[in-house]
Amino acid sequence: MATDHEASARTPALSLTGAVKAFGPVIALADGTIEILPGEIHALVGENGAGKSTLVKILAGLHHPDAGDFRVDGEPIAFRSVADSKAAGISVIYQEPTLFPDLTVAENIFIGRQPRGRSGLISRAEMRAGARELFSRLGVPIDPDRSAEGLSIADQQIIEIAKAISLDAKVLVMDEPTAALSGVEVDRLFAVARSLRDRGAGILFISHRFDEVFALCDRITVMRDGRYVATLETSSVTVDEIVREMVGRDIDQLFPKEPAQIGDPVLTVRGLSRAGVFADIDLDVRAGEIVALAGLVGAGRTEVARAVFGIDRYDTGTVELNGRAYTAGDPQAAIDAGVGFVPEDRRKQGLVMDLSVGRNATLTLRSALARFGIISSARERRAAEKWTKTLQVKTGSQEYAVSTLSGGNQQKVVLAKWLATEPRLLIIDEPTRGIDVGTKAEVHRLISSLAARGIAILMISSELPEVLGMADRVLVMHEGRIAAEIDRADATPEAVMHAATASMEGSK
Numbered sequence: 001m002a003t004d005h006e007a008s009a010r011t012p013a014l015s016l017t018g019a020v021k022a023f024g025p026v027i028a029l030a031d032g033t034i035e036i037l038p039g040e041i042h043a044l045v046g047e048n049g050a051g052k053s054t055l056v057k058i059l060a061g062l063h064h065p066d067a068g069d070f071r072v073d074g075e076p077i078a079f080r081s082v083a084d085s086k087a088a089g090i091s092v093i094y095q096e097p098t099l100f101p102d103l104t105v106a107e108n109i110f111i112g113r114q115p116r117g118r119s120g121l122i123s124r125a126e127m128r129a130g131a132r133e134l135f136s137r138l139g140v141p142i143d144p145d146r147s148a149e150g151l152s153i154a155d156q157q158i159i160e161i162a163k164a165i166s167l168d169a170k171v172l173v174m175d176e177p178t179a180a181l182s183g184v185e186v187d188r189l190f191a192v193a194r195s196l197r198d199r200g201a202g203i204l205f206i207s208h209r210f211d212e213v214f215a216l217c218d219r220i221t222v223m224r225d226g227r228y229v230a231t232l233e234t235s236s237v238t239v240d241e242i243v244r245e246m247v248g249r250d251i252d253q254l255f256p257k258e259p260a261q262i263g264d265p266v267l268t269v270r271g272l273s274r275a276g277v278f279a280d281i282d283l284d285v286r287a288g289e290i291v292a293l294a295g296l297v298g299a300g301r302t303e304v305a306r307a308v309f310g311i312d313r314y315d316t317g318t319v320e321l322n323g324r325a326y327t328a329g330d331p332q333a334a335i336d337a338g339v340g341f342v343p344e345d346r347r348k349q350g351l352v353m354d355l356s357v358g359r360n361a362t363l364t365l366r367s368a369l370a371r372f373g374i375i376s377s378a379r380e381r382r383a384a385e386k387w388t389k390t391l392q393v394k395t396g397s398q399e400y401a402v403s404t405l406s407g408g409n410q411q412k413v414v415l416a417k418w419l420a421t422e423p424r425l426l427i428i429d430e431p432t433r434g435i436d437v438g439t440k441a442e443v444h445r446l447i448s449s450l451a452a453r454g455i456a457i458l459m460i461s462s463e464l465p466e467v468l469g470m471a472d473r474v475l476v477m478h479e480g481r482i483a484a485e486i487d488r489a490d491a492t493p494e495a496v497m498h499a500a501t502a503s504m505e506g507s508k
């Protein structure tokens with residue numbers, strides 16, 4: 001193809017070759033190599049802990065490589081700070097959004113470069129208009145004047161994206177930007193990415209979702225264990241080939257759902273409402289059953305889960321576990337009744353960053369152990385080891401602080417923590433967000449085997465294949481209500497998407 005030839009003749013907008021980065025004894029990056037051409041979207045894939053985010057942080061000027069060759073527009077360069085990277089035209093969206101909660105949305109976008117009026121004062125009107133313009137390009141209705149505090153992760157991510165776009169960067173790096181987004185938002189983000197590419201920007205895109213990588217990217221670079229493996233043209237490889245390069249083996253079934261004996265209702269919710277958030281929620285999850293709550297981001301799925309678990313209050317309605325009500329608005333009462341909850345925002349709600357991996361994995365268990373007066377550290381260590389091993393948490397030692405783990409491995413520690421409690425009802429918000437393809441299959445197998453042991457599972461997921469592959473029943477939420485209930489046999493992508501986006505009238 002002529003374009004391929006042209007591409008290889010172009011000077012890369014950015015190239016990093018043989019970069020090394022160690023943190024004490026941990027070699028996070030042994031050979032970080034990437035080349036981004038102007039006008040291409042380039043994917044970077046690899047298992048959790050492969051070194052992707054470390055490479056990104058080098059490009060961002062946040063980490064200084066111990067060795068390696070780094071060039072921008074063909075010229076050798078060394079960044080001393082994040083400001084140097086920005087000045088070179090590199091804009092980075094991190095895996096974990098980094099907004100200032102005390103500032104407004106518009107202030108977050110324009111921080112450090114607020115437009116000034118003739119008087120030299122910051123022009124709020126201009127900032128607001130600028131933010132509004134960006135959001136309309138992205139097709140999202142976020143109020144520029146609201147504070148960033150309390151925004152969903154999806155909204156935070158969109159604000160980071162708006163900020164990056166407004167910088168008009170030469171190279172845009174997105175570290176798992178879609179992990180918190182659902183179909184419609186992903187489509188919008190992709191449209192924006194393509195238009196930036198068509199204007200000559202180079203884009204680096206990191207994702208564990210292969211459908212996205214193949215839909216969006218021109219080339220794919222694969223990393224394994226901190227090392228560069230290969231760069232391939234998307235048009236000439238298959239998903240299976242990429243997975244093999246990534247994990248070094250074939251993986252079997254991604255959705256190993258076992259048939260389970262479905263028993264009596266474990267969770268019974270009737271008429272649950274909270275003004276302005278959700279209304280008239282009726283839902284049952286029976287022993288052994290996996291029920292998926294599907295819908296767009298903002299449809300109220302997480303809010304319902306939080307109310308059931310007692311983190312948030314509700315105005316009216318009843319919630320029962322095995323026919324018995326437990327105190328509303330009290331997570332401890334929910335835990336005592338046998339409810340486990342793996343939250344969506346694991347970093348903020350699920351982990352104590354400064355504690356060790358082992359401690360985090362057994363945090364919930366400790367209260368159970370303590371009740372019987374037997375906190376044995378050997379027992380605790382065994383429990384931590386069992387679950388972190390099952391989930392293949394990649395850490396040098398159980399004693400390392402959780403904050404040093406890669407994003408996907410942090411997710412696994414939260415899962416481990418709740419699995420260790422052996423709950424009767426397990427609510428999982430986005431079970432495999434940010435988790436690599438090999439471990440995804442493991443997590444799915446685990447969920448399926450928990451159900452087979454009679455645990456009731458309520459799963460919230462924005463990944464349609466996961467919903468269709470795992471659920472016995474799909475409840476689709478739309479604007480705070482359950483718009484449709486679809487049995488496994490009838491659950492097609494079209495049926496779920498239609499219910500998620502259709503107006504209430506249409507779906508009745």
Ligand SMILES: Nc1ncnc2c1ncn2[C@@H]1O[C@H](COP(=O)(O)OP(=O)(O)OP(=O)(O)O)[C@@H](O)[C@H]1O
Pocket residue numbers: 023026027028029046047048049050051052053054055095394395404405406407408409434436
């Ligand atoms: N500050 C740090 N201190 C110690 N180890 C670190 C630090 N940062 C990263 N690591 C380690 O380096 C390795 C690579 O991590 P990195 O975050 O780059 O992985 P990743 O490919 O982005 O994974 P994921 O898909 O889970 O986001 C991991 O084993 C991680 O634990």
Ligand SMILES: [Mg+2]
Pocket residue numbers: 052053054095175406407408
């Ligand atoms: Mg990462």
